[in-house]
Amino acid sequence: xxxxxxxxxxxxxxxxxxxxxxxxxxxxxxxxxxxxxxxxxxxxxxxxxxxxxxxxxxxxxxxxxxxxxxxxxxxxxxxxxxxxxxxxxxxxxxxxxx
Amino acid sequence: xxxxxxxxxxxxxxxxxxxxxxxxxxxxxxxxxxxxxxxxxxxxxxxxxxxxxxxxxxxxxxxxxxxxxxxxxxxxxxxxxxxxxxxxxxxxxxxxxxxxxxxxxxxxxxxxxxxxxxxxxxxxxxxxxxxxxxxxxxxxxxxxxxxxxxxxxxxxxxxxxxxxxxx
Ligand SMILES: [Zn+2]
Numbered sequence: 001x002x003x004x005x006x007x008x009x010x011x012x013x014x015x016x017x018x019x020x021x022x023x024x025x026x027x028x029x030x031x032x033x034x035x036x037x038x039x040x041x042x043x044x045x046x047x048x049x050x051x052x053x054x055x056x057x058x059x060x061x062x063x064x065x066x067x068x069x070x071x072x073x074x075x076x077x078x079x080x081x082x083x084x085x086x087x088x089x090x091x092x093x094x095x096x097x098x
Numbered sequence: 099x100x101x102x103x104x105x106x107x108x109x110x111x112x113x114x115x116x117x118x119x120x121x122x123x124x125x126x127x128x129x130x131x132x133x134x135x136x137x138x139x140x141x142x143x144x145x146x147x148x149x150x151x152x153x154x155x156x157x158x159x160x161x162x163x164x165x166x167x168x169x170x171x172x173x174x175x176x177x178x179x180x181x182x183x184x185x186x187x188x189x190x191x192x193x194x195x196x197x198x199x200x201x202x203x204x205x206x207x208x209x210x211x212x213x214x215x216x217x218x219x220x221x222x223x224x225x226x227x228x229x230x231x232x233x234x235x236x237x238x239x240x241x242x243x244x245x246x247x248x249x250x251x252x253x254x255x256x257x258x259x260x261x262x263x264x265x
Binding site: 024025028030051052055056058059060062063064065066067068070071074075077078079081082085086089 | 102103105106107110111116120123124127128131134195196199200203214215217218219220221224239242243246249250253259260
């Protein structure tokens with residue numbers, strides 16, 4: 001019984017202040033399962049925290065859309081460079097006496 | 099090396115000039131092949147990011163002595179001037195959400211901007227970003243969260259996000 005009460009308490013949904021503390025980590029998927037459950041239960045009905053979560057998610061989405069375009073030619077040159085290094089490495093091994 | 103595109107994206111985040119970023123990746127690859135014997139095979143990306151971090155330290159040391167810097171305090175210090183530069187009436191009416199986000203990102207001090215870019219643009223995890231900048235994960239988190247809060251406040255000033263409510 002006592003365990004059950006303790007568990008209920010631990011599972012109690014997060015307060016607004018707790019959500020404010022962990023919101024960004026929550027959106028990044030960097031909180032433990034229990035915290036994630038407690039936060040999402042709170043976000044289901046609290047308008048203020050819900051808006052806050054939407055705003056931060058929208059910021060993350062905007063940044064992800066930005067993406068970083070890497071220059072295709074640069075990438076090609078670097079891939080070729082990497083391949084050359086790998087080949088030289090193998091050649092070096094073959095040359096060296098076992 | 100399957101991670102070359104990740105290395106290049108991260109290098110572009112860490113180094114302002116594209117040509118320097120390419121050099122940095124080359125350096126990183128050379129060092130990686132040199133020490134590949136001692137690599138245990140787990141977390142290749144984190145391993146490469148650490149090598150890149152060390153290569154970069156070496157390059158900046160060669161070029162100029164590291165400036166004395168701490169301080170993540172810089173973000174708060176610049177807050178006030180910033181409020182003036184970007185008072186609501188200075189914000190372009192109808193500025194799109196994405197444009198304000200990008201402006202706010204570019205206005206951040208480098209160490210904050212880099213962390214946001216590494217994680218939200220380049221897609222690194224907190225731990226990988228920590229390897230890339232050579233700082234503890236806690237520092238990465240605190241910079242990231244404060245930087246996003248700044249972006250959020252800019253959006254609120256532009257009328258594109260709710261006014262700060264949660265305390
Ligand atoms: Zn709430």
